[in-house]
Amino acid sequence: xxxxxxxxxxxxxxxxxxxxxxxxxxxxxxxxxxxxxxxxxxxxxxxxxxxxxxxxxxxxxxxxxxxxxxxxxxxxxxxxxxxxxxxxxxxxxxxxxxxxxxxxxxxxxxxxxxxxxxxxxxxxxxxxxxxxxxxxxxxxxxxxxxxxxxxxxxxxxxxxxxxxxxxxxxxxxxxxxxxxxxxxx
Ligand SMILES: [Fe+2]
Numbered sequence: 200x201x202x203x204x205x206x207x208x209x210x211x212x213x214x215x216x217x218x219x220x221x222x223x224x225x226x227x228x229x230x231x232x233x234x235x236x237x238x239x240x241x242x243x244x245x246x247x248x249x250x251x252x253x254x255x256x257x258x259x260x261x262x263x264x265x266x267x268x269x270x271x272x273x274x275x276x277x278x279x280x281x282x283x284x285x286x287x288x289x290x291x292x293x294x295x296x297x298x299x300x301x302x303x304x305x306x307x308x309x310x311x312x313x314x315x316x317x318x319x320x321x322x323x324x325x326x327x328x329x330x331x332x333x334x335x336x337x338x339x340x341x342x343x344x345x346x347x348x349x350x351x352x353x354x355x356x357x358x359x360x361x362x363x364x365x366x367x368x369x370x371x372x373x374x375x376x377x378x379x380x381x382x383x384x
Pocket of ligand 1: 291
């Protein structure tokens with residue numbers, strides 16, 4: 200289950216219906232998915248995609264996504280720090296950023312058009328859809344691990360456009376529910 204903190208209001212949400220309602224107010228979709236049958240989080244990508252095919256197909260229809268894949272990031276991923284540095288500064292994409300978390304943790308910060316900054320900590324079972332154009336940044340948590348299904352409208356569009364605002368520097372990336380209480384670097 201996700202954890203959402205609205206940083207400028209010092210308000211934290213941990214219940215799914217409240218989270219979905221709050222995020223919807225900022226244009227972010229949040230859902231909980233359960234697989235069609237029990238599946239290990241280290242199962243082959245094809246099996247993962249198959250276990251969630253009903254949800255994936257429904258989302259493709261809704262959002263115009265054409266492909267889905269599974270990304271794996273762990274502390275031993277080559278070039279991990281360089282990869283993370285690309286996404287930990289405020290940016291937007293020309294297409295939606297859609298992630299369904301299979302394993303590990305992640306911390307999205309959303310800089311809403313309302314001016315609010317939201318920290319969304321995601322874990323297994325969480326689906327988040329950040330619409331194109333939304334200002335955001337991303338960090339891993341203390342476990343430095345995330346396995347996620349990604350959906351794409353056009354893979355060519357999924358590159359970061361940086362705002363260079365440095366607003367991200369005002370918010371420490373603190374995770375709560377990872378294997379240990381820690382800050383990402
Ligand atoms: Fe992004």
